Amino acid sequence: MHPVRRRRLVLVLFVLVVSSAGVGLAVYALRQNLNLFYTPSQVVRGEAPADTRIRVGGMVVRGSLERAADSLAVRFRLTDGDQELWVRHEGMLPDLFAEGEAAVAAGRLRAGPLLEADQVLAKHDENYTPPEVAEAMQAGHEARAAREAGEAGTP
Amino acid sequence: MNPQFDSLAEFAAMGGHGAYVWGVYGVAAVVMAWLVARPLRRRAQLLAALRSRRESR
Amino acid sequence: MARSGAFWQRLHRWASPPGFYRLSGRWVPWLAAASLALLALGLVWGLLYAPPDARQGNSYRIIYLHVPASFLALAGYYVMAVAGAIHLIWRVKLADMLMSAAAPLGAALTFLALFSGSLWGKPTWGTYWVWDARITSMLVLLFLYLGVMALRQAYASRETAGRACAVLALVGTVNIPIIYKSVDWWYSLHQPATIRLTAAPSMHPDMFKPLLVMIVAFYLFYAWVLILNTRAEILSRERRAAWVRELAEEDVT
Structure with missing residues (x-):
């Protein structure tokens, strides 16, 4: 692959990984509050x-x-x-x-x-x-x- | 296989839930018709604008 | 080598806006006919012939719109995000046009999924709305679609707008697995999925078959409208090109 395109591909993957990790952490921290109800x-x-x-x-x-x-x-x-x-x-x-x-x-x-x-x-x-x-x-x-x-x- | 409703009135009533069922399908029909009409109208307008520009020149 | 060269050549012609415009013009009538026919079949089958549910009675018939609309709202997001990634990496113009065609279509389908769910919730759950994980993540999806649409308007330069939209669409893909898994990860009011890839559907075949018809009909409808939107977008962006002017001359209808 062309080096410029490879760099862009890495950038796209980076955006995906970082945003997933961020949201994943937030969801993990809030996991109890995301339950609709208590048992x-x-x-x-x-x-x-x-x-x-x-x-x-x-x-x-x-x-x-x-x-x-x-x-x-x-x-x-x-x-x-x-x-x-x-x-x-x-x-x-x-x-x-x-x-x-x-x-x-x-x-x-x-x-x-x-x-x-x-x-x-x-x-x-x-x-x-x-x-x-x-x-x-x-x-x-x-x-x-x-x-x-x-x-x-x-x- | 037979229809589940004996009359048109029963079909409209949906066992008392007619307002919900027909509300959903009515709004969906409007939204989906709009989705199809929007690009067709846009395309027609664009082509018409191109033609009128050509004629005015 | 020669064969792969021919493949790339064909792909290239395909991905060029005039090439796609000509090719897709041949598919549009078929897609339109197939999706309208299947929509009619699925609606009559689901609304008139499918048996009522033992507990919900006839209100469950909303499922024949709710599930297909939700499926395509999610699948449409993948279409938008993948087109965005292709545009970011390879700068394919057609991918950017597809992305801007997918956003309003996805937003409308997400709205239909939320609206039908709300009207279904009232008679079954006893409320139009609840801040449940599934419903809230679906609302976030609607905002993502609307955000991509608004972002495109916000930039004067089409290049910058396309790239910004692609990045937003990519970041938003995080939401998709959350929507899918929300009913399994958290206690929620929304029931778990009826249709699973790994198991038989928890729905009687007489009720499931029309649902399947509606899902296929919605996929075809999605493809139809996506292509219509893309064609209009192509004409709008290439209106100064010679081939579009020729087209305007031919098309005196």
């Missing part, structure tokens, strides 16, 4: 700040959802397979919110610990299935959901 285990271990708005994500524990009779208030437990955390929320829940499915709740921690959530988001997975197939696979699906809940518990 219930992290909250129980006291790793989540108590005096600010945080998000907690996990699986909604089956049978834990309680709705108030006279208002939109709800209570449910989030689990990561290890620890569980109570969440209290007053307001609408998204269509995909359901027991045994993943959700992310945002709000402030109260003693208990309990999360006083002002927003509850449903997190869905990457699987897409027609309704008939889903019904047919129900048994297998539940077994997998249990297994996934177990995996989510390991950090």
